Structures are given as C-alpha cells and as structure tokens.
Amino acid sequence: MSRAGLAPAGEAREPRPASVQPMIAVRRLAKSYATKRGGVVALEDIDFAVAEGEFLAILGPSGCGKSTLLKILAGLLPATGGEASLRGTPIAGPRRDIGVVFQSPVLFPWRSVLHNVLLPADVQRLGRAEHERIAFELLSLVGLAGFEHRYPWELSGGMQQRVAIVRALVHDPAMLLMDEPFGALDAMTREQMNLELQRIWLERRKTVVFITHSIPEAVFLADRVLVMTPRPGRIAEIVAVDLPRPRSLDVMSTPDFGAAVKRIRAHFNARGGLVA
Amino acid sequence: MSGARNAMLRLCLIALSLALWEAAVRLLAVPVYVLPPPSGIFTALYRGIVSTVYVQNLWVTLYETILGFIAGASLAFLLGTVVALSRRTEYFLYPYIIMFQSLPKVALAPLIVVWFGLGLTSKVVNAALIAFFPLMVNTIVGLRSAEEDRVNLMRSLDAREWQIFWMLRLPGALPFIMAGLEVAMIFALIGAIVAEFVGSQAGLGMLVQTLNFNGDVAGAFSILLMLSVLGLLLNQIIVVVRRRVLFWDASEKTAANDASKGAAL
Numbered sequence: 108m109s110r111a112g113l114a115p116a117g118e119a120r121e122p123r124p125a126s127v128q129p130m131i132a133v134r135r136l137a138k139s140y141a142t143k144r145g146g147v148v149a150l151e152d153i154d155f156a157v158a159e160g161e162f163l164a165i166l167g168p169s170g171c172g173k174s175t176l177l178k179i180l181a182g183l184l185p186a187t188g189g190e191a192s193l194r195g196t197p198i199a200g201p202r203r204d205i206g207v208v209f210q211s212p213v214l215f216p217w218r219s220v221l222h223n224v225l226l227p228a229d230v231q232r233l234g235r236a237e238h239e240r241i242a243f244e245l246l247s248l249v250g251l252a253g254f255e256h257r258y259p260w261e262l263s264g265g266m267q268q269r270v271a272i273v274r275a276l277v278h279d280p281a282m283l284l285m286d287e288p289f290g291a292l293d294a295m296t297r298e299q300m301n302l303e304l305q306r307i308w309l310e311r312r313k314t315v316v317f318i319t320h321s322i323p324e325a326v327f328l329a330d331r332v333l334v335m336t337p338r339p340g341r342i343a344e345i346v347a348v349d350l351p352r353p354r355s356l357d358v359m360s361t362p363d364f365g366a367a368v369k370r371i372r373a374h375f376n377a378r379g380g381l382v383a
Numbered sequence: 384m385s386g387a388r389n390a391m392l393r394l395c396l397i398a399l400s401l402a403l404w405e406a407a408v409r410l411l412a413v414p415v416y417v418l419p420p421p422s423g424i425f426t427a428l429y430r431g432i433v434s435t436v437y438v439q440n441l442w443v444t445l446y447e448t449i450l451g452f453i454a455g456a457s458l459a460f461l462l463g464t465v466v467a468l469s470r471r472t473e474y475f476l477y478p479y480i481i482m483f484q485s486l487p488k489v490a491l492a493p494l495i496v497v498w499f500g501l502g503l504t505s506k507v508v509n510a511a512l513i514a515f516f517p518l519m520v521n522t523i524v525g526l527r528s529a530e531e532d533r534v535n536l537m538r539s540l541d542a543r544e545w546q547i548f549w550m551l552r553l554p555g556a557l558p559f560i561m562a563g564l565e566v567a568m569i570f571a572l573i574g575a576i577v578a579e580f581v582g583s584q585a586g587l588g589m590l591v592q593t594l595n596f597n598g599d600v601a602g603a604f605s606i607l608l609m610l611s612v613l614g615l616l617l618n619q620i621i622v623v624v625r626r627r628v629l630f631w632d633a634s635e636k637t638a639a640n641d642a643s644k645g646a647a648l
C-alpha cells in the first residue's frame with residue numbers, strides 16, 4: 108500500500124482536529140520523586156494529546172519514566188507539575204472509566220478466570236448478570252472460551268495476559284492504559300498478542316495508551332508513536348504511522364514499516380544506543 | 384506399588400524398634416521406674432482407658448485446648464489485623480509486642496493459676512496466651528504481604544480500602560494465617576498442659592504429673608502416647624481446613640512450606 112507513509116514530525120505533534128475535544132490532554136507535565144539523596148526527575152515538560160479512539164504507543168528506554176507517566180494517567184500517582192486531563196477534567200485520582208494492564212498479569216490465584224475478569228464489576232458494584240455475559244463474550248473473543256472456570260496457575264503466560272486484558276475491558280472503560288503488557292512473553296507469543304490486541308482494538312475502538320520498549324511493536328500497533336528520551340524523560344518526537352489496517356505481520360517487511368522503524372531508531376542511535 | 388512396600392517396611396521398622404526396646408529393658412534389667420518396657424506402657428494404657436480415667440481427663444484437656452485456641456486465635460487475628468492496617472496502632476503497641484514476644488510465655492503459667500484459680504479458666508487463659516503470638520505475627524506479615532502491583536490494580540479500579548482488604552489483603556494473607564493457626568493449635572495444647580502442671584484437679588497434664596510422682600513411669604509414658612496422638616489429631620484438623628481453603632496456593636501443591644512450619648515449632 109503506497110499511500111501509507113510518515114507525516115512530518117511538526118505536524119504529528121499537534122493534537123488531532125481542534126473541534127474535537129481530545130480524550131487525554133497532557134500539558135507541561137512533570138514528575139520528580141523525593142528520595143533520601145534528593146529529588147529524582149522522572150518526567151519533564153511532557154506535552155501531548157490523545158484523540159478519542161486513537162492508539163498511541165509510548166516508546167523509550169528503561170527508566171525514562173514511561174511507567175511513571177502511565178501511573179499519573181491512571182490516577183495512581185500525583186504529578187509534581189503541569190496537568191493531565193481526561194475528557195477535559197483533570198485526573199486527580201483513580202477513575203472508573205479507565206482500564207489498566209500491567210507488565211505482569213496480576214491475577215488473583217484464589218479467583219477463577221471468570222472471577223478475575225469480574226473483579227472490576229465486583230469492586231464497582233456493577234450488575235453481575237450483565238457483566239458475566241460480557242465476560243464470557245470477551246473471553247471467547249480472545250480465544251479463552253471454555254477456560255472460564257479454570258484458575259490462573261493452569262494457564263500459560265500468554266493466556267494469563269489475555270485474561271488481564273479482558274479484565275481491563277469488562278467494565279467498558281473509555282480508555283485502556285497498558286504498561287509493557289507483552290514484555291514478559293516470548294517473541295512468538297508476543298506477535299500473536301499484538302495481532303490479537305489489534306483485533307480487539309479494531310472491534311472496540313477504545314482509546315489506547317500502550318507503553319513498550321520494542322520499536323517494531325510500537326510501529327505495528329500504533330497510530331502514533333511518542334518517542335521519549337532517557338532520563339529525565341522528555342518527548343523526543345511523535346511519529347505518525349499511517350500504515351493501513353488491519354495490519355498483518357507481513358507489514359513488518361514493507362518499506363514504510365522499515366522507514367518508520369529507522370526514523371525512530373535514529374533517536375536512540377544519536378544518543379548512543381537504545382538502553383532497553 | 385512401592386508406596387505399599389514402603390509402608391510395610393515402615394511398620395516392620397517400628398515393630399523392630401519396639402522389640403529391641405523390650406529386649407534391651409529385659410536383658411539389661413532396667414528398673415521400670417527408669418524406663419518401662421513397651422508392653423508395660425501398653426498395659427497401662429489399656430487399664431487407663433478401660434477404667435475411663437484417661438478418657439475423662441482427655442476430654443478436660445481437649446476442652447481447655449480448644450477453648451484456648453479459639454480465644455487466642457480470635458484475639459490474635461483481630462489485633463494482628465488492627466496492627467497491620469494502622470501504623471499508628473503499631474507504633475503504640477510495638478513495645479508491648481516486643482516485650483511479650485521475647486518473654487517465654489510458659490513462665491507466666493504460675494501467675495495465671497494464681498489469678499484465675501485451679502479450674503478451667505486458668506488453663507484456657509494460658510493456652511490462649513501461648514497460642515496468641517504465632518498467629519498474630521503471621522497475620523501481620525500476611526496482611527502486609529500484598530504485592531504492590533496487586534494493590535495498584537485495586538486502586539486503579541477505584542477500590543475503597545475495605546474492598547482492598549476483603550478482596551486482596553485477607554485472601555493473600557491466608558497462607559500465613561493458616562500456618563499460624565497450625566502452630567497456634569499445638570501451642571494451645573502446650574499451654575493447657577503447662578497450666579495443668581502448675582495446678583489443677585483434672586486433665587492429662589495433671590495425670591502425667593501424678594503418675595510420675597507415684598513412680599508409675601509406665602503410666603506416665605502411656606499418657607505421653609495419648610498426648611502425641613491428641614496433638615496429631617488437632618494438627619490434622621487444621622491441615623484439612625488448610626487444604627480446602629488454600630486450594631490455590633502454590634506452596635500447598637508442592638508442600639514446600641511444611642519445612643518452615645516445622646521450624647516455627
């Protein structure tokens with residue numbers, strides 16, 4: 108598909124059409140941690156916006172503040188400067204319209220797969236019968252039909268992570284925050300999970316903020332890739348990826364894909380290599 | 384197959400060691416007030432059971448132990464929970480906890496008998512006191528063991544603190560709590576027996592002391608045998624409950640935590 112290509116950096120950095128309120132707006136966000144030996148600046152001068160239904164990947168080496176940024180967006184951590192808002196209201200604490208997926212599945216071993224998935228419904232006291240139906244539906248969407256009454260320890264790592272994704276979706280959040288969700292999986296499983304996630308996203312059209320330190324993964328999944336610098340984390344560039352959807356794994360061998368990867372990699376090469 | 388053979392071998396070895404014991408005592412003419420032969424112990428056991436003396440006293444000790452266990456365990460769970468959830472409470476209670484923890488609790492038994500009399504109450508109090516600590520410590524450690532990621536997950540769902548407690552901290556603490564209960568049960572039995580030694584009118588502890596005093600060492604041995612069977616049964620109750628409650632716990636499946644529990648005793 109030759110119409111796919113890269114937008115210029117300056118243009119990509121602007122939010123989507125001004126008439127539509129962005130899903131997430133981050134302005135001059137900063138975060139420093141107080142430690143015994145003074146402050147550690149984790150994030151500095153972060154500005155970006157995510158449009159409704161957009162898939163944004165955040166890419167950067169280990170320790171550049173990606174998890175910190177995600178925790179601020181999830182309302183788990185207060186910022187020390189600037190502001191992050193969701194649909195126009197500042198994020199001041201945990202919100203019920205966000206689903207979070209962590210690097211490890213974080214399943215409770217005493218709950219069956221179904222009851223792990225229903226955790227958000229239990230916490231937020233949502234209708235049991237309705238959410239059980241949704242849970243069954245989502246589990247079969249990710250190929251876990253028949254595993255509802257199994258326990259986490261009976262599942263492989265990839266299956267557990269799919270349960271975690273379904274759990275993040277069950278209460279129908281407006282936004283999905285994912286922190287290196289496939290980082291612990293082997294390469295083959297990881298590619299399968301990328302395909303699966305794209306399929307879910309195309310079907311549900313949630314806004315997704317997806318953290319990774321794999322360049323191909325970011326390019327494969329995202330509409331735009333936000334590239335961060337090493338400590339302190341700042342935005343180096345936001346690269347738009349206009350590859351057509353649905354993308355198959357073959358897209359990775361196209362010139363456009365290669366160009367996007369190369370462009371992103373240049374940021375890290377200039378700084379002496381990608382640490383991750 | 385080999386399991387059955389091993390069981391046979393085990394029985395044979397037990398029989399053999401009893402036979403050796405019997406033979407050694409007879410051949411070396413060891414006085415019965417030093418070490419009675421197994422036959423003497425079993426005869427004493429049989430007589431004691433037939434005369435219902437043993438059974439009556441067994442019930443007394445069992446009753447004291449169970450009541451002490453329930454009282455000590457409930458208190459330990461409640462206090463452990465409060466301490467685990469509130470740093471402030473911990474701060475103020477900490478000196479007492481440390482002081483009591485380093486104190487050999489059996490040393491309190493004479494005082495407790497003075498305060499609560501020769502009857503049931505002093506035994507229950509002593510059993511509860513000794514059963515209390517292992518469970519309280521395990522409850523605190525267990526409730527604090529919730530992984531940060533899991534807490535973050537609950538927080539990200541906008542869970543209230545009490546929801547995090549019921550849905551995460553408490554179930555996560557159960558392996559620790561069950562291990563604590565196992566120790567507490569045996570400790571309650573020790574507490575009851577020690578209090579009976581100090582002063583009582585009934586119970587297996589009283590009986591073992593009386594028989595010893597009268598030079599009936601075979602009788603004392605037969606009570607010890609009953610006590611070890613009692614301890615085994617009480618422990619088995621907890622083990623069965625633990626298996627049901629902790630069906631999900633990895634250590635339950637590998638039984639790897641048995642070693643650490645042995646050390647705790």
Ligand SMILES: Nc1ncnc2c1ncn2[C@@H]1O[C@H](COP(=O)(O)OP(=O)(O)O)[C@@H](O)[C@H]1O
Pocket residue numbers: 140141142147148149167168169170171172173174175176338
């Ligand atoms: N709780 C904390 N206290 C102090 N420093 C922290 C804390 N969490 C993270 N940091 C520091 O902030 C920086 C960014 O961390 P993090 O957001 O986890 O990076 P990433 O997810 O990109 O690997 C790191 O240098 C890390 O050491």
Ligand SMILES: [Mg+2]
Pocket residue numbers: 173174175286
């Ligand atoms: Mg991280």
